Structure formats: C-alpha cells, structure tokens
Amino acid sequence: MAGRHTLRARLAVAIGAAVALLAGLVAVVTTNAYAAAGCRVDYRVTSQWPGGFTGNVAVTNLGDPVTGWALQWTFGAGQTVTQAWNATVTASGAQVTAVNVGYNGSIATNGSVSFGFNGSWTGSNPVPTTFTLNGTACTGGVTSPSASPSASPSASRSTSPSASPSTSTPPAGNAMAAVAAMQPGWNLGNSFDATGADETSWGNPRVTAALLDNIRVQGFNSIRIPVTWGQHMGGAPSYTVDAAWLARVKEVVDWALADGFYVMINVHHDSWQWINTMPADRTNVQNKYNALWTQLAAAFRTASPKLVFESVNEPQFTGSSGDAQNAELLAALNTEFRRIVRASGGNNATRPLVLPTLHTSADQARVDELTATFNQLNDPNLIATVHFYGYWPFSVNIAGGTRFDSAVEQDLVGQFDRVANAFVSRGIPVIIGEYGLLGFDRHTGTIEQGEKLKFFEYLGYYARAKKLTTMLWDNGQHFGRTSFAWSDPELFAQIKSSWTTRSGTASADFVYVPRTGSVAAQTLTLNLNGTTFQSLRQGSTDLVRGTDYTVSGNQLTLTASALTRLVGSRSYGVNATLQARFSAGVPWRINIITYDPPLLSAATGTTAAFTLPAQFRGDQLATMEARYADGSNAGPQNWTSFKEFDVTFAPDYAANTIALRPAFFAEVNDTAKVTLTFHFWSGTKVTYYVTKSGTTVTGSLT
Incomplete structure (x- = not known):
C-alpha cells in the first residue's frame, strides 16, 4: 500500500505541474466577428x-445571428490538426480554417458553438492569439452596422446542406468529442x-491502483474494464448482483476515473454464458x-460523465432462425439497455452509451x-463499436499468411471504411473496442516480428485517418500486471508512435547471410509511408552511405563489404543489428543473421507427443505444409496445405525440436505417408515425412 501511495503521490505532483502548464496554455480571446456582430473565442488545450x-x-x-461560419487562426510553432469533430478543419501552411458542419452553421445572438480537434506538435505548443471569423478580424468589440462588409456572411459562407437538419439523424454532439478524447485506449482483459x-481465476493478479497509474503513464487516455456478471448474480426474479463484486468493480472504476481515464464497463462473457440462449428463452434472458x-x-x-x-x-445467439432473428434480438437488447440507463436519470441521462454489432463484426x-x-433510437450520445483482430490467415498464421501483404491491408481498410462510412461520416463516433492479433495468445513466433510491426503501424495510421478510437486488447500478455513493463517494448513503441505519426518500415526486418561461401550484397525494399529515409545506424554510429549501403528510390542495398564486416566470425544467429532511421516515427530494426540450412532428424513418438530433432542453425521457422502422396492436403483445415502455427506444429529453439501437435494427427489418415515441407525465414525449405499407425508416429527424411 505504501508503494502505491508513493507512486500516486508522485503522479499527483506531475499532474499538478501539467495542470499548471495547461493553465498557461489556455487563451480566452474576445473577438469581433463582422459588422453589427462580435464574438468571443475560447481556445483551450484540454490535454x-x-x-x-x-x-x-x-x-x-455577441452580435446579430450568424448563418454559416468559418474561423481562422495561425499556428505559431508548426502544430498541425490531425483529427477534428463538429467542424471541418483544413490547413494551408500554418493557417488553419475551421468551417461549420451542416448541423451547427447557425449561431443565435449570445449563442455559442464549439468544436474540438486532436493535433500534433514538436518543440512547443503556443496558443494562437488572433482569430478571424468569416474574414473579419476579431478585435474584442461589437462593431456597428455601418462598418459591415458589403457581402452578407450568410451569403458568402454557408455550408448548410440542402436538406433540413430535422430530416437527418441528429449529430452525435459531445459523444464525438468524448470518443476522440478517449484515444488511445487499453483493455484490462482476463480480470473482471x-x-x-473472482478476478484472479484466469491467472492474473488482483488489479491494483498502481497498475492503472502505470498504464496512464504509458499514454493511454481510456480504459475498458470488461466485466462478467453471471456468476455473481442471484436468481429470478430480482437477479441481485453480489454487493461485494459490484463494490470491487466500482473501486477499480473509481481508481481509473481518479487517474483521468475515460472508463468503459460492460456486460462481457455473459454474451455466451446465458444471453446467447435468448432465441429459446427470450423472456427470462431479457428480464435478467x-x-x-x-x-x-x-x-x-x-x-463522472467520463464513465x-x-x-x-x-x-451472439444460439439456435436462432438466422440473420433476421439475430438482428431483432440484438436490437431489443440495445434498445432496452438505452431505455433503462436513460430512465435512471442523473449523469446517465446523457452518458455516452456504446452499442455493438452482432459479434462486433x-x-x-x-x-x-x-x-x-x-x-430508430435517435440519441446523440450513442457510440458504435466493433472489434478487429486482423485478416484471419495472418492473425493466426495459417494458409501461408506469414506476411503483412495487400490482402491483410485491404481487409483492414475494408473494415475500417465500412464503419467510418456508416457512422463517423454521420457524426456518430466509433470505438474499436478490442484490437490485436489472435496469435498473441500463442507461441511468440506465430507472427514474425517485423510483419507484426508493419500491421500495427498501418492499423494506427488508418484508424487515425478514419477518426476511429482504438482500444488495445491486453489480457496480461502485453503489459506486466506487477512488473509494469512491456513484454515486447519494440511492439509498444510502434503502437505508441502510430497514435500520432507514421513510421518507415521495410520488406523485412532481417538479412540472412550464409555461414560459408562468399558474402553478397543484399537489398531490402523500404516502405517510406510518407517519411524520408535519413540514415542507417549501428548503435550510435552511422554507416557510410555509398560505401556500406546505397539507397536508390525505395531500394536499400547493403554492400558485400559491409555485410562481411557485420557478420564477423559468422556465428549462427544475429551478429549485428542496424536501425534504418526516417524523418518521422520509430526506427526500423534490421537484424543481420548468419545461418546454414536447418537439419532435421528421424524420430519416433506418439500422436499425443511427437517431436522431431531440429538443428535450426541460425534460422527460424515461418510455416509448414502437409500433403499426402497424391498431392492432396493433409491434417486439419484441409482446404489449405499450410497448417496453423502452434495449433498443429511449433518450434522450440532452445530445445532444438519441432513439435507436431495432437490436433494435427487427429485429422491425419492412418498409415498414410504425409510429406511435410518446413518453410524457414531465410527462404530455405526442408522436406520431412511422417506416418501415423494407430497412436504410433514415425518421422523420417525419406
């Protein structure tokens, strides 16, 4: 407890200093809009x-009614607006123009309108001090009609749509601003x-205030606290929630709110525990x-309204008649949810409420x-949510989905575009309530590191482009619940960078050099992603351009002489690590690896436990194919020859073995010889044969 209070005290000091800084950044500017008018502009840096x-x-x-407005200011230190809500914001150099959207173009006398934005800055973030409204300098007074320009503001600047606002869905209002402020978000998974x-039953420790303090320090602005309630509820008709469980959830919610988070709580695994029975038991499920x-x-x-x-x-629903019934049942749940919360009054009358799609698809x-x-609900404080775990073959490494390629990218683009077009374009905010890769829960090599980094770099960029708030799924595999350290700091650095900018990457994060024979120059393709290449560095030393490497367009070539020096005595594995540095974002790591083709050996075992000896010799396994002698696909999911990493096979680099899992042999024909082709990241392919006879398995090289 003392340690937690000490940390929170330190954070309180830091937060106090930040508040003081932000207070200095707040500028309240009294301005004059145009003839027979005046206005006041309150520009605040809220975080x-x-x-x-x-x-x-x-x-x-402060003056006559305004119909259609455009506010302009100039940033003094190179700041840029990256995302905006309740206004359309554009920039020409340092000059920024914010124009009303269709529903807020009119401002009555003494009326007000507000909009918000996320921006980027470097060095300093001074507050603008001069504004113009509809082309007239804002000086702090109300001008007389005689000073008015000849053109009517409403005639010169009106962006109202032709359709009456009353015929369209009301704007999301504060919900859009709240969801933008929630970016980025983090999930407290596998606890409540x-x-x-209780919260420790899936292996995580009790949640502490120190954990939330440390997550806040990482830069997260919101936290999703999934809660499963079913095992903590009494029977019909009251279905009373256990008081101790509710109090514990409330305690953690209060910690998070005190840390400044936006907080989301929900009804979580109840979805498949009892809510899914709604098709056959509608009344009881709805009542519960x-x-x-x-x-x-x-x-x-x-x-707090930040909850x-x-x-x-x-x-999800079990035993329904199909899509139509599924849609109707979910609509009933969402509708009752909104009705109950709104009717309870207090801050719930306008509290942001999140509604999912079926399966959050x-x-x-x-x-x-x-x-x-x-x-139907016509409520401006509603938020849509979906989840995103990537293109399935890539997310679990099956069907040859080893790389972040165009199929993976287009799957992401399609999903983000659909929700942005359906909701964000209409002023309805969207939260990607969970995102990640399914392979995270498996072997650390399920998805190759560089391909993983490219996926998250692009995800962060495209979510920003589409104004989607993202919440990283973390069930304890990312941020240590007691160590307060990232299990993969390189991954988090890429994720964090993607919140504000793009990073350059490359076609691979490795260069394989044979252990024997001559060393040849090797080329990687740079993915500049809007940046410019700056240098190639080893440690704190820049390599020499033209001697150690060349860059032609997007082709980075390491010379033979540089590679020879970098691999040194050519011991197996990583002999040098380089960093390609770009004008923005995080550097791209490139490992220089020495290898020989891996060697496999004959083995015997059982369908429950079979491992084959493997001398990896500096190489790493990418995927495995399985075919029968006639060329047909063997093993599970036989629509593809490429089997699922870690579910059907898994390397153990420390033990020098490759395991074939029971799940693989469960769907292999008895006595049939199966040809396995192991694909390694160096490009090497090694063939191996296995035969199952009852529960006995024999592995050979021929």
Missing part, C-alpha cells in the same frame, strides 16, 4: 502529451471478465439482462443492422 494534444474551441456570438469465482442494467445504472448514476457503458460484448450486413438501431 497534452509528447507529440500530441487535444484542443477545444468555443465561439460565442474471468468466469471463475434488464435487471442487471437496472442495478448497474443505479450504482453508477452519479459517476461509459457498453451494452454487451460480442453478442464490421461486415456490411452487421453494420447495416446496427445503423437501423441508431436511426
């Missing part, structure tokens, strides 16, 4: 972090969502669900179903 900040601008009209007796949210709404009625409710995680049909619910 700031290294490289980024959130701004809020409020404009109060565990389906056992309603009773649960009635209690939660009451318990958190006065909580957000999510109706249900990954909703971004497929078009699922998005369309949720769109219909939003149209």
